[in-house]
Amino acid sequence: xxxxxxxxxxxxxxxxxxxxxxxxxxxxxxxxxxxxxxxxxxxxxxxxxxxxxxxxxxxxxxxxxxxxxxxxxxxxxxxxxxxxxxxxxxxxxxxxxxxxxxxxxxxxxxxxxxxxxxxxxxxxxxxxxxxxxxxxxxxxxxxxx
Amino acid sequence: xxxxxxxxxxxxxxxxxxxxxxxxxxxxxxxxxxxxxxxxxxxxxxxxxxxxxxxxxxxxxxxxxxxxxxxxxxxxxxxxxxxxxxxxxxxxxxxxxxxxxxxxxxxxxxxxxxxxxxxxxxxxxxxxxxxxxxxxxxxxxxxxx
Amino acid sequence: xxxxxxxxxxxxxxxxxxxxxxxxxxxxxxxxxxxxxxxxxxxxxxxxxxxxxxxxxxxxxxxxxxxxxxxxxxxxxxxxxxx
Amino acid sequence: xxxxxxxxxxxxxxxxxxxxxxxxxxxxxxxxxxxxxxxxxxxxxxxxxxxxxxxxxxxxxxxxxxxxxxxxxxxxxxxxxxx
Numbered sequence: 314x315x316x317x318x319x320x321x322x323x324x325x326x327x328x329x330x331x332x333x334x335x336x337x338x339x340x341x342x343x344x345x346x347x348x349x350x351x352x353x354x355x356x357x358x359x360x361x362x363x364x365x366x367x368x369x370x371x372x373x374x375x376x377x378x379x380x381x382x383x384x385x386x387x388x389x390x391x392x393x394x395x396x397x398x399x400x401x402x403x404x405x406x407x408x409x410x411x412x413x414x415x416x417x418x419x420x421x422x423x424x425x426x427x428x429x430x431x432x433x434x435x436x437x438x439x440x441x442x443x444x445x446x447x448x449x450x451x452x453x454x455x456x457x458x
Numbered sequence: 459x460x461x462x463x464x465x466x467x468x469x470x471x472x473x474x475x476x477x478x479x480x481x482x483x484x485x486x487x488x489x490x491x492x493x494x495x496x497x498x499x500x501x502x503x504x505x506x507x508x509x510x511x512x513x514x515x516x517x518x519x520x521x522x523x524x525x526x527x528x529x530x531x532x533x534x535x536x537x538x539x540x541x542x543x544x545x546x547x548x549x550x551x552x553x554x555x556x557x558x559x560x561x562x563x564x565x566x567x568x569x570x571x572x573x574x575x576x577x578x579x580x581x582x583x584x585x586x587x588x589x590x591x592x593x594x595x596x597x598x599x600x601x602x603x
Numbered sequence: 604x605x606x607x608x609x610x611x612x613x614x615x616x617x618x619x620x621x622x623x624x625x626x627x628x629x630x631x632x633x634x635x636x637x638x639x640x641x642x643x644x645x646x647x648x649x650x651x652x653x654x655x656x657x658x659x660x661x662x663x664x665x666x667x668x669x670x671x672x673x674x675x676x677x678x679x680x681x682x683x684x685x686x
Numbered sequence: 687x688x689x690x691x692x693x694x695x696x697x698x699x700x701x702x703x704x705x706x707x708x709x710x711x712x713x714x715x716x717x718x719x720x721x722x723x724x725x726x727x728x729x730x731x732x733x734x735x736x737x738x739x740x741x742x743x744x745x746x747x748x749x750x751x752x753x754x755x756x757x758x759x760x761x762x763x764x765x766x767x768x769x
Contacts, residue, residue, distance in 0.1 A: 326471015
């Protein structure tokens with residue numbers, strides 16, 4: 314299964330190497346890595362909806378595969394308390410050509426941002442607060458409708 | 459310097475780790491890895507124009523930095539004889555937000571494809587032949603004009 | 604019926620979820636939301652602004668008019684913010 | 687003037703580059719291209735179809751009307767195919 318939801322850290326380079334494996338015929342690998350920015354927050358806790366999260370991520374992968382000819386897809390999303398600089402999400406796509414790899418990678422992130430049941434609690438100097446959803450993310454996701 | 463033109467292989471995972479370095483404030487890293495597809499060719503030789511290549515890649519990086527707020531950019535392009543599955547090119551971009559990272563990464567590849575002086579010689583069962591430039595690459599590059 | 608709450612809804616209601624048996628008149632997600640407001644002052648406050656909430660039935664997103672059955676798993680939460 | 691050839695132009699001309707001293711009438715890249723065709727049958731064939739060639743002067747892309755100086759480095763090549 315190419316979808317993983319986990320508390321543990323992971324090595325994005327290892328995932329990139331899997332996508333670029335010599336025997337899969339891929340000519341193009343596009344990837345995205347989301348990180349906890351450290352400029353104004355002390356930590357970030359990601360809550361999720363176990364069960365629904367995996368279903369939604371798998372549905373998003375299936376949707377991407379139905380839209381573009383993809384050789385491989387890896388989606389990893391972490392939950393729990395994360396410190397600045399830690400990885401939150403990795404999305405990587407292998408395809409024969411770069412147009413499909415770029416489009417599918419961006420699509421996966423846009424849909425994940427608006428459809429995967431995760432919620433971010435930021436710890437700042439003012440105390441903890443839940444991050445508000447951004448209309449911009451909805452706009453980006455709707456580009457693919 | 460974030461631009462490297464080299465015959466030697468490299469580890470894309472290491473480059474991804476540099477872009478995701480904890481202390482640079484990046485929230486988003488987008489990357490692209492181009493590989494030699496092995497389905498119909500035996501090898502690929504990349505010729506380039508030493509001197510002009512580095513200048514053009516640096517100019518392309520500068521152009522991307524002038525268009526988006528980028529924290530870090532890495533461009534690596536190999537030359538010489540490469541076998542199926544080997545890496546040809548890596549482009550990685552770190553930014554605060556994903557929209558800029560995705561756009562800049564795709565822009566860098568589109569401009570690199572049409573402005574960096576590399577030429578591909580494919581070795582197939584029918585013998586060696588120089589790859590023809592694709593009109594589709596021109597179209598993609600012109601999206602950014 | 605199994606209910607689950609996420610993000611700020613948990614602290615407002617004071618629960619991460621609860622097992623409920625709404626009356627037969629509760630036929631949709633919207634009905635359930637209105638009925639939940641009657642359970643306590645905290646529920647009333649937490650569910651006051653339905654526009655700020657989303658729902659899922661059996662782990663799929665569902666609108667206010669989505670029909671409900673007694674054995675459904677229903678979740679309420681603010682718009683998602685992962686990635 | 688230092689000339690460089692790349693990709694299939696190298697094998698068609700039979701050279702990877704050459705040092706030339708064109709006459710004063712060669713003022714632009716287009717003039718140079720026409721003059722090169724007169725150097726040998728191989729040159730004539732290699733440079734016959736200017737539409738399939740691109741040029742750079744001192745390592746920057748240049749059109750046919752780009753002016754030339756005696757100490758310029760001029761490269762001819764087909765459209766690039768890297769990445």
